[in-house]
Amino acid sequence: MINSDFPQKAIRAIRYVFYKDLSVSEQYYLKDLLDDKLILLFWRMNKEDRAHSFEVFKRMKEITNDKEMYELALLHDIGKAYIDIGWLGRIFADLGIYRSNTTKMYKNHEKLGIDILKKEMGGVETNRTIENYMNNLIEKRHDLIERCDY
Numbered sequence: 001m002i003n004s005d006f007p008q009k010a011i012r013a014i015r016y017v018f019y020k021d022l023s024v025s026e027q028y029y030l031k032d033l034l035d036d037k038l039i040l041l042f043w044r045m046n047k048e049d050r051a052h053s054f055e056v057f058k059r060m061k062e063i064t065n066d067k068e069m070y071e072l073a074l075l076h077d078i079g080k081a082y083i084d085i086g087w088l089g090r091i092f093a094d095l096g097i098y099r100s101n102t103t104k105m106y107k108n109h110e111k112l113g114i115d116i117l118k119k120e121m122g123g124v125e126t127n128r129t130i131e132n133y134m135n136n137l138i139e140k141r142h143d144l145i146e147r148c149d150y
């Protein structure tokens, strides 16, 4: 069954194919927003996810001064960093018209992101970044994320 937000997801899927990597000045910006470990993690994502995440951050910057939200905007799709799905698989997963283990993982990428964060930050159980991710993405997607992540 195809879900009701099909048109919006279709547009997102098409846009995905055209994403370019961050410009040098955008890359420069990151160092004020993420610490070294998180920057490395950010670069584990593919270029499309990096560009999308930076776009979410730019929208966030328009509406808040909250640095935690900036960090979350940049990291909210970090769970996709280790899922090898390809652009066609993403479209199928987003549109809900195909089911495989990889599409299921993809659908579950926000939860996978917690393990990635913990592992990449040296096996910590929790810290400010993880708490932010848990409270404002996993337990309930923060309103600002809802507004900026499209």
Ligand SMILES: [Fe+2]
Residues within 6 Å of the ligand: 052, 056, 076, 077, 149, 150
């Ligand atoms: Fe996103």
